[in-house]
Amino acid sequence: MNRREFAAGALLALALRPAAGLATPEDQAAAIRAFTGGVVPREGRVELDIPPLVENGNVVPLKVTVASPMTTADHVTAIALFNEKNPQPQVVTARFGPRAGRAELATHMRLATSQFITAVAAMSDGSFWSTRQEVIVTLAACIES
Amino acid sequence: MARVLLNLPRSAARGAVIEIRTLIMHPMESGFRPGTNGTILPRDIITRFTCDYDGEVVFQAELSSAIAANPFISFTTVATESGTLSFTWEGDDDFRQTETRAITVT
Numbered sequence: 493m494n495r496r497e498f499a500a501g502a503l504l505a506l507a508l509r510p511a512a513g514l515a516t517p518e519d520q521a522a523a524i525r526a527f528t529g530g531v532v533p534r535e536g537r538v539e540l541d542i543p544p545l546v547e548n549g550n551v552v553p554l555k556v557t558v559a560s561p562m563t564t565a566d567h568v569t570a571i572a573l574f575n576e577k578n579p580q581p582q583v584v585t586a587r588f589g590p591r592a593g594r595a596e597l598a599t600h601m602r603l604a605t606s607q608f609i610t611a612v613a614a615m616s617d618g619s620f621w622s623t624r625q626e627v628i629v630t631l632a633a634c635i636e637s
Numbered sequence: 638m639a640r641v642l643l644n645l646p647r648s649a650a651r652g653a654v655i656e657i658r659t660l661i662m663h664p665m666e667s668g669f670r671p672g673t674n675g676t677i678l679p680r681d682i683i684t685r686f687t688c689d690y691d692g693e694v695v696f697q698a699e700l701s702s703a704i705a706a707n708p709f710i711s712f713t714t715v716a717t718e719s720g721t722l723s724f725t726w727e728g729d730d731d732f733r734q735t736e737t738r739a740i741t742v743t
């Protein structure tokens with residue numbers, strides 16, 4: 493093997509290297525199925541407020557709001573957030589009851605790279621609603637120190 | 638004891654929805670990051686946050702490594718009675734911290 497072949501081989505090996513332990517959109521779909529018990533959530537009722545362009549993936553503020561009267565008969569029981577390309581698809585799962593007042597959750601998350609974030613809400617009547625939003629990240633979190 | 642910031646009203650009208658903002662100083666080491674010697678640092682995160690209102694759970698969150706360091710959580714609850722709100726953070730290595738705040742409902 494001459495030097496040129498070696499360089500080409502090394503480049504090919506680098507290009508073929510699998511992304512180090514990151515989740516995939518399939519992992520996200522599987523995590524959502526595990527949360528809903530196999531039900532495909534319908535689009536709507538959930539609002540995900542997250543900046544579309546993020547400079548620092550270490551701290552990304554976000555807010556999830558679900559349209560619900562929050563009464564004993566009709567309320568949101570849980571809100572879950574899922575990512576596509578962090579090491580794990582789960583972000584946060586919040587449990588609510590009628591005493592929560594409003595179905596609102598705000599937190600700060602990490603983003604390893606640009607990806608779609610999905611918010612799923614579970615209702616007391618057994619239905620699931622979701623929304624997704626794309627986020628572009630310029631400085632990644634999680635993997636680098 | 639980790640430093641905690643809690644932002645909630647001391648008094649509220651009966652039936653009003655109050656916003657509670659919480660933050661706890663915690664590194665939230667993800668368990669996916671290599672340390673200075675190249676080995677992966679063990680996971681050390683807060684896994685569960687619970688808010689009790691007079692002993693009844695009104696809000697609970699399960700956190701993962703994808704939550705930023707010094708986890709910030711904001712939610713709402715209905716001011717029903719004068720009483721105590723208690724906030725509990727639980728995590729890896731038997732981390733457990735509870736803070737309480739009194740609220741007056743008029």
